[in-house]
Amino acid sequence: MKRKTTYYYELFWIIPSLLLPIGMLATLLFTSYGADVHLPGAEGRVDPAKLDSTPPFDNPGVVQVGPSRYEVRMVGEIWSFNPSEIHLPAGSEVTFVATSRDVVHGLFIPRTNVNVMVLPGQIARATARFDKPGTYLFICHEYCGAGHHTMAGQIIVDAADNGDRGGK
Amino acid sequence: MATIAKLPTVVELRNEYAVTKAYLLVGFVALSGGVAMGLLQGLENAGIDLYPNLAPVVQSYYHGLTMHGVLNVLVWTTFFISGFLPFITVQALRTPLASRSLTWGTFWLMLAGLVLAAIPLVGDAASVLYTFYPPMQAHWAFYVGLTLVVVATWLVTLNLALTYRAWRKDHPAQRTPLAAFMSLVTFAMWTIASVGIAAEMLFLLIPWSLGLMQGTDALLARVLFWFTGHPIVYFWVLAAYVSWYTLVPRQGGGKLFSDPMARVAFILFLVLSTPIGFHHQFTDPGIEEEWKFVHSFLTFAVFFPSLMTFFNIVASLENGARARGGRGWVLWFFKMPWGDPSFAAQVLAMLTFTFGGIGGLINASANVDLIVHNTAWISGHLHLTAGTAVTLTFMGITYWLVPVLWKRALWSRRMALAQAWLWAAGMLIFSFALHTLGLMGMPRRTSMSAVTYALPEWQRYLPLIAIGGAILFISALLYFLNMVLTMVASKEPAPAMPEFAEAVSGPEDAPALLDRWPIWLTVAAVLILFAYGPSLYSLLRTTPLNNPGMRVW
Ligand code: HEM
Numbered sequence: 001m002k003r004k005t006t007y008y009y010e011l012f013w014i015i016p017s018l019l020l021p022i023g024m025l026a027t028l029l030f031t032s033y034g035a036d037v038h039l040p041g042a043e044g045r046v047d048p049a050k051l052d053s054t055p056p057f058d059n060p061g062v063v064q065v066g067p068s069r070y071e072v073r074m075v076g077e078i079w080s081f082n083p084s085e086i087h088l089p090a091g092s093e094v095t096f097v098a099t100s101r102d103v104v105h106g107l108f109i110p111r112t113n114v115n116v117m118v119l120p121g122q123i124a125r126a127t128a129r130f131d132k133p134g135t136y137l138f139i140c141h142e143y144c145g146a147g148h149h150t151m152a153g154q155i156i157v158d159a160a161d162n163g164d165r166g167g168k
Numbered sequence: 169m170a171t172i173a174k175l176p177t178v179v180e181l182r183n184e185y186a187v188t189k190a191y192l193l194v195g196f197v198a199l200s201g202g203v204a205m206g207l208l209q210g211l212e213n214a215g216i217d218l219y220p221n222l223a224p225v226v227q228s229y230y231h232g233l234t235m236h237g238v239l240n241v242l243v244w245t246t247f248f249i250s251g252f253l254p255f256i257t258v259q260a261l262r263t264p265l266a267s268r269s270l271t272w273g274t275f276w277l278m279l280a281g282l283v284l285a286a287i288p289l290v291g292d293a294a295s296v297l298y299t300f301y302p303p304m305q306a307h308w309a310f311y312v313g314l315t316l317v318v319v320a321t322w323l324v325t326l327n328l329a330l331t332y333r334a335w336r337k338d339h340p341a342q343r344t345p346l347a348a349f350m351s352l353v354t355f356a357m358w359t360i361a362s363v364g365i366a367a368e369m370l371f372l373l374i375p376w377s378l379g380l381m382q383g384t385d386a387l388l389a390r391v392l393f394w395f396t397g398h399p400i401v402y403f404w405v406l407a408a409y410v411s412w413y414t415l416v417p418r419q420g421g422g423k424l425f426s427d428p429m430a431r432v433a434f435i436l437f438l439v440l441s442t443p444i445g446f447h448h449q450f451t452d453p454g455i456e457e458e459w460k461f462v463h464s465f466l467t468f469a470v471f472f473p474s475l476m477t478f479f480n481i482v483a484s485l486e487n488g489a490r491a492r493g494g495r496g497w498v499l500w501f502f503k504m505p506w507g508d509p510s511f512a513a514q515v516l517a518m519l520t521f522t523f524g525g526i527g528g529l530i531n532a533s534a535n536v537d538l539i540v541h542n543t544a545w546i547s548g549h550l551h552l553t554a555g556t557a558v559t560l561t562f563m564g565i566t567y568w569l570v571p572v573l574w575k576r577a578l579w580s581r582r583m584a585l586a587q588a589w590l591w592a593a594g595m596l597i598f599s600f601a602l603h604t605l606g607l608m609g610m611p612r613r614t615s616m617s618a619v620t621y622a623l624p625e626w627q628r629y630l631p632l633i634a635i636g637g638a639i640l641f642i643s644a645l646l647y648f649l650n651m652v653l654t655m656v657a658s659k660e661p662a663p664a665m666p667e668f669a670e671a672v673s674g675p676e677d678a679p680a681l682l683d684r685w686p687i688w689l690t691v692a693a694v695l696i697l698f699a700y701g702p703s704l705y706s707l708l709r710t711t712p713l714n715n716p717g718m719r720v721w
Pocket residue numbers: 202203204205206207209210213233234236237240241244297298299547550551554555556559611612613614615633636637638640641644
């Protein structure tokens with residue numbers, strides 16, 4: 001093979017290979033800022049030894065924060081979530097605010113964008129919409145000790161919402 | 169170019185042969201323990217729970233899983249590479265290693281570290297998985313032992329650097345031979361990258377596990393861990409690339425397509441491997457999203473040298489196949505020497521890696537990662553990469569390396585060929601199941617037969633993990649049988665070591681700039697400072713170090 005040919009072959013491959021990462025970056029920025037799919041960011045610290053006296057973790061549970069908008073304040077500890085059963089009306093937009101009392105846990109709700117590590121000392125935040133009624137599973141998806149495989153909970157999304165809880 | 173330097177004789181390299189054997193033997197012991205645990209996990213996932221019968225030896229799924237991770241990806245890889253790359257380097261430079269006492273001191277230090285870490289590991293006092301995220305706390309000996317292993321790898325780097333310097337003195341104008349260049353880049357990259365894990369061990373985990381520090385910081389520890397935890401993957405993969413670039417083309421009957429392009433790819437790996445660790449922490453709270461995007465972009469960037477590698481290697485394989493009479497766009501593929509197990513195993517590893525690479529690109533897309541992070545998808549991915557691209561390549565290398573070192577022919581070519589194909593086939597089934605289950609929301613690192621929340625749709629795929637895993641295990645048995653028989657029972661004399669491939673476009677075309685180490689090391693350091701500096705600084709400034717350790721298993 002002549003050296004020149006080698007050179008062209010190389011270029012023929014190199015240029016698309018360079019375009020690929022740039023294209024991927026563009027897609028990433030587009031989905032993030034255009035379609036609003038976000039990653040967990042820096043939300044602040046909390047002392048894991050003082051959760052029982054630090055709002056909002058002193059009072060775990062579901063709180064309505066606006067029309068069809070809820071916040072779930074959640075504490076993970078070996079080997080359970082508090083709260084472990086959550087009821088919501090269909091069409092809710094829910095922000096999970098979570099931290100850990102002990103070791104590293106995770107909070108994962110399959111088929112949603114909630115996939116976040118729950119670390120002692122850090123406040124984690126993730127948001128999802130629940131439009132379809134049904135039961136959703138939330139799972140601790142980081143190894144957290146001997147009972148890790150028992151650490152999960154349920155979100156029950158109810159269909160019709162007769163009481164006006166701020167829905168549209 | 170025409171100067172034909174004489175290979176150093178076996179007698180001159182007696183020391184290098186012996187130490188490489190020692191590293192390989194330890195690696196084999198680790199890998200055999202690792203795959204035995206793998207089989208148990210595969211069976212357990214499908215509902216065949218053997219752990220109760222193994223209680224004194226393997227206490228639980230998670231005890232076994234910790235051994236699986238540590239033995240396979242920390243011990244087998246590290247020992248193999250620490251034996252193989254120095255061996256290749258001395259062959260390429262045609263000179264022995266700089267210091268005999270350093271060579272052996274390094275091996276014994278690495279082994280001592282391994283033994284120290286293995287005591288709590290085997291004794292269920294360190295069942296924290298191979299990522300050992302605090303505040304879950306292992307016995308201090310686990311941390312100290314692993315740290316000694318890391319320090320020993322730095323001594324390998326030192327020995328290689330001294331050897332290179334001695335060679336350079338005698339060859340001031342010559343381009344570094346490709347295999348030596350690549351081995352040096354690999355160890356240089358690793359040495360920079362391993363600073364993270366060393367800092368985590370020395371400043372956080374060791375004093376904390378010894379009770380000298382009350383608390384630690386879960387997030388800071390994870391940042392330091394992944395500083396090393398991603399580039400460690402390149403440490404393994406680059407070692408495989410050394411074989412793919414410098415030996416496999418000739419094993420395939422051809423030449424390396426482009427030597428300069430190979431060097432450029434390696435320099436890019438040196439520069440880009442480390443500043444991308446946040447892509448393992450996309451879902452961690454406490455790190456700004458913007459910095460995660462920076463790491464995401466650099467992760468895409470490191471895909472560029474991977475694509476260059478893909479192109480260069482495929483072109484080299486094609487070159488060999490055409491020289492053997494291959495024709496057509498695709499048909500040449502079948503003209504390759506598929507009967508040579510060393511070659512076949514490595515080409516199968518490359519094919520698997522193509523899938524792994526595509527999956528990796530998916531994982532690196534920050535927002536797609538929200539779907540797959542910490543699901544079984546990730547286990548599927550890492551068995552294609554570490555478990556096959558790397559491990560099957562290393563197996564392929566040992567099909568010539570063990571005969572050369574032990575001076576006996578490979579016991580059975582047929583068995584070796586069957587082994588390689590079985591590994592690839594088993595892996596296809598195994599990783600297909602894990603990828604699918606991951607998309608269905610099945611978490612990784614979870615004892616599936618004890619899980620309290622299994623979704624019905626998972627049940628169809630779980631048996632495939634056991635079937636694929638069993639095929640992999642049979643393949644591993646064939647492998648070890650062949651290795652042991654080669655070492656102790658083979659009567660035929662060993663064939664010669666495969667020779668390094670020549671290049672179509674040779675080293676004389678490579679810019680001399682590529683041999684200028686200070687420049688590239690500086691660029692690497694600057695990029696790391698940029699990508700990690702601000703986040704690390706703010707973490708260090710604000711950490712209260714208040715997570716007490718606990719044993720939760
Ligand atoms: C007989 C062959 C093998 C089988 C059957 C096997 C099986 C498994 C299974 C089922 C898991 C998932 C465990 C879980 O997430 O709960 C796993 C994890 C893993 N495997 Fe393998 N494996 C094998 C070989 C290998 C090899 C050769 C490597 C690398 C050199 C490897 C590296 C890993 C790693 C790093 C993990 C993740 C461990 C963790 O999450 O802490 N495996 N393996």
